[in-house]
Amino acid sequence: MIQGNPFSDDKNEVILGKLASEKMKKKVGDTITVNGGKYTITGIYETGNKELDSIGGLSLGKLQSLDENEGKVDMIYVKINNNADLKTVSQGVVKTYPGELTTISSLEDFQRADDSLQMVETASMAISLLAIVIGGIGIINTMIMSVFERTREIGVLKAVGWKSRRILSMILGESVVLTILAGLVGIILGVIGIEAIITFSDTPLQLIFTPALALRALGIAIFVGVIGGPISCHKG
Amino acid sequence: MNNGNIVDIKNLKKSYDNGRIKALNGIDLKIREGEFVSIIGPSGSGKSTLLNMIGALDTADEGSIQVAGNDLTLKKDLSDFRSRKMGFIFQLHNLIPNLSALENVTIPMYGNGYKSKQMNERALKLLEYVKLKDKAARNPTKLSGGERQRVAIARALANSPSIILADEPTGSLDSKNGQMILQRLKELHEQENVTLIMVTHDMNVAAMAERTIEVLDGEIQT
Numbered sequence: 001m002i003q004g005n006p007f008s009d010d011k012n013e014v015i016l017g018k019l020a021s022e023k024m025k026k027k028v029g030d031t032i033t034v035n036g037g038k039y040t041i042t043g044i045y046e047t048g049n050k051e052l053d054s055i056g057g058l059s060l061g062k063l064q065s066l067d068e069n070e071g072k073v074d075m076i077y078v079k080i081n082n083n084a085d086l087k088t089v090s091q092g093v094v095k096t097y098p099g100e101l102t103t104i105s106s107l108e109d110f111q112r113a114d115d116s117l118q119m120v121e122t123a124s125m126a127i128s129l130l131a132i133v134i135g136g137i138g139i140i141n142t143m144i145m146s147v148f149e150r151t152r153e154i155g156v157l158k159a160v161g162w163k164s165r166r167i168l169s170m171i172l173g174e175s176v177v178l179t180i181l182a183g184l185v186g187i188i189l190g191v192i193g194i195e196a197i198i199t200f201s202d203t204p205l206q207l208i209f210t211p212a213l214a215l216r217a218l219g220i221a222i223f224v225g226v227i228g229g230p231i232s233c234h235k236g
Numbered sequence: 237m238n239n240g241n242i243v244d245i246k247n248l249k250k251s252y253d254n255g256r257i258k259a260l261n262g263i264d265l266k267i268r269e270g271e272f273v274s275i276i277g278p279s280g281s282g283k284s285t286l287l288n289m290i291g292a293l294d295t296a297d298e299g300s301i302q303v304a305g306n307d308l309t310l311k312k313d314l315s316d317f318r319s320r321k322m323g324f325i326f327q328l329h330n331l332i333p334n335l336s337a338l339e340n341v342t343i344p345m346y347g348n349g350y351k352s353k354q355m356n357e358r359a360l361k362l363l364e365y366v367k368l369k370d371k372a373a374r375n376p377t378k379l380s381g382g383e384r385q386r387v388a389i390a391r392a393l394a395n396s397p398s399i400i401l402a403d404e405p406t407g408s409l410d411s412k413n414g415q416m417i418l419q420r421l422k423e424l425h426e427q428e429n430v431t432l433i434m435v436t437h438d439m440n441v442a443a444m445a446e447r448t449i450e451v452l453d454g455e456i457q458t
Binding site: 152153155156157158159160161162163164166 | 291293313315316317318319320322324326330332343344346347348391394395
């Protein structure tokens with residue numbers, strides 16, 4: 001609990017996760033309407049888990065009456081002792097309440113969540129790689145066109161005594177400046193785009209933007225420019 | 237240099253398209269230091285190829301070519317030679333359109349030990365010489381044909397070259413502007429004792445030179 005207190009069992013009180021309170025722009029003492037009933041926010045909690053921090057909680061009795069499911073539960077979280085065997089406890093529950101309860105062990109859940117996260121990370125990396133490749137091809141293509149269009153200019157520079165190295169440096173410099181500018185514009189547009197998605201949709205996602213992330217994006221852009229400049233010179 | 241000759245060419249041969257097109261077919265030529273020479277000939281006679289060889293813009297297949305004490309057939313990197321010894325004036329001026337007149341004049345000075353301020357001061361002086369100081373900040377697209385060619389002359393003088401090579405410098409100009417450019421080049425030759433080698437197909441323009449060399453089918457006519 002980062003603010004306020006837990007809810008009472010017999011009052012219309014609710015606690016909210018930090019992300020939910022930010023999204024709803026509510027603080028301790030404010031009220032929210034749930035199924036037509038007004039509930040006072042008594043506390044804000046933060047678990048570090050985005051899903052849990054994007055919801056709220058109220059007493060079991062109140063929740064059951066809201067759902068018109070008095071005396072019934074859909075799910076029971078069971079906390080086992082440190083030395084207990086998860087599989088034995090899980091099987092024990094099923095044996096004790098045959099046909100009434102099924103169990104999902106947390107370990108399996110975590111494994112599944114972990115697998116999903118890994119999949120998301122892999123997909124994210126693949127998309128990033130694709131963006132780098134497409135961006136790189138774009139930069140190289142732009143620079144090749146630029147070199148082609150400037151064949152006469154490059155010829156003049158050679159005629160007046162510029163060394164090939166100097167001309168290459170000039171094109172490389174232009175390529176790096178172009179990619180730095182493109183990188184900065186890309187970062188700004190990226191942040192604006194994500195903010196817009198979060199604002200105009202109900203997703204509980206939170207934008208995490210760090211200078212390290214921006215520097216990494218800029219670094220990749222510069223790398224593509226440094227590689228793309230000389231390639232365009234060679235091809236052009 | 238050889239006996240006061242700034243250009244000494246012996247049996248110079250150059251061909252293109254795997255030898256099918258013979259541009260130069262055994263040229264022997266000597267040009268004295270400070271001389272004003274015009275090279276005439278019809279289109280395709282080899283006069284521009286000869287000029288490009290003297291300016292180290294192209295390499296020879298056979299023969300020897302010595303310019304300002306440098307054997308161009310032996311040297312591999314000729315960029316320093318072009319930068320310090322040569323000034324080029326092309327028919328179509330070949331200025332860089334997105335740079336100002338002043339910046340165009342400074343281009344040959346890069347890599348020659350000038351500081352930025354020195355480059356600008358020298359470029360302004362050269363633009364003053366060609367009577368374009370007041371248009372130093374203008375881009376070539378905002379200048380007339382004659383003015384562009386005068387900027388090209390200023391650019392050719394940027395590194396105080398020993399030789400100025402002009403390829404049809406008045407070819408794209410009207411007669412009034414053409415005369416003005418020729419007058420500037422002649423003054424330059426007389427005042428600075430610069431060796432001036434000019435390619436033209438106009439006999440009247442060629443007549444302004446001290447000596448006229450006629451090139452036909454890749455050979456000098458005697």
